[in-house]
Amino acid sequence: MYELISATPSPYARKVRIQLAEKGIPFELITEVPWNSDTQTPRWNPLEKLPVLICPNGESVFESRFINEWIEMKHPEPPLVPKDIDSILAVKRFEVIADGACDAMVLMFFEKARDEDKRSAPWYARQERKLSGALREMSRVIGDRKFCHADTFSMADIATGTLLRYITVRWPQNDWRALYPNLAVYSDRLEERPSFANTRPVPQVIRDRVA
Numbered sequence: 485m486y487e488l489i490s491a492t493p494s495p496y497a498r499k500v501r502i503q504l505a506e507k508g509i510p511f512e513l514i515t516e517v518p519w520n521s522d523t524q525t526p527r528w529n530p531l532e533k534l535p536v537l538i539c540p541n542g543e544s545v546f547e548s549r550f551i552n553e554w555i556e557m558k559h560p561e562p563p564l565v566p567k568d569i570d571s572i573l574a575v576k577r578f579e580v581i582a583d584g585a586c587d588a589m590v591l592m593f594f595e596k597a598r599d600e601d602k603r604s605a606p607w608y609a610r611q612e613r614k615l616s617g618a619l620r621e622m623s624r625v626i627g628d629r630k631f632c633h634a635d636t637f638s639m640a641d642i643a644t645g646t647l648l649r650y651i652t653v654r655w656p657q658n659d660w661r662a663l664y665p666n667l668a669v670y671s672d673r674l675e676e677r678p679s680f681a682n683t684r685p686v687p688q689v690i691r692d693r694v695a
């Protein structure tokens with residue numbers, strides 16, 4: 485059986501959990517705090533980040549977008565990526581934007597964790613702009629549609645839905661729902677799917693000081 489190293493708030497790990505659930509692939513969930521000094525993650529990923537998918541033969545697969553592609557290739561049914569090239573590229577574009585926005589939010593989170601006199605307001609604002617830009621673009625492209633691409637649930641929805649819920653958990657004061665009501669409707673609908681409802685992000689306590 486597969487094992488997945490995951491953290492409860494991680495949007496990256498959530499993408500893999502949702503994909504595995506959508507495909508009905510059984511796995512054992514190993515929950516870690518990757519920032520603590522006793523994390524097992526570096527044993528499995530030289531980049532020391534989770535999620536990590538551990539295969540039954542002991543091979544490890546890391547980097548969420550690569551894990552998602554890997555699973556898609558090894559377990560193509562039901563497909564979560566369309567077949568024609570332009571549609572594949574459209575789906576991947578969403579994944580790039582969503583992952584980039586999550587990366588910006590992680591940087592914001594750790595900027596806030598610094599001592600106040602060491603924080604950089606311009607750096608924080610720069611990351612916040614990336615998040616705003618990502619939301620604006622997603623709202624524009626999704627419009628009033630049910631899914632990111634065409635009429636089918638895909639990896640684009642996993643990435644986008646995961647980003648949107650992560651904002652709600654990390655920055656409840658962020659006004660994205662009011663700014664983009666179409667994204668709020670889209671997100672609420674996605675969160676009703678069992679694969680989403682069963683993987684809602686939950687903050688973790690980071691014991692060791694990182695920043």
Ligand SMILES: N[C@@H](CCC(=O)N[C@@H](CS)C(=O)NCC(=O)O)C(=O)O
Pocket residue numbers: 491493494495496518519531532533534535546547548549583590
């Ligand atoms: N680009 C990576 C990002 C993963 C990531 O940043 N994971 C965080 C937890 S949410 C982590 O393990 N960070 C530990 C570190 O960067 O040392 C991916 O998509 O898998």
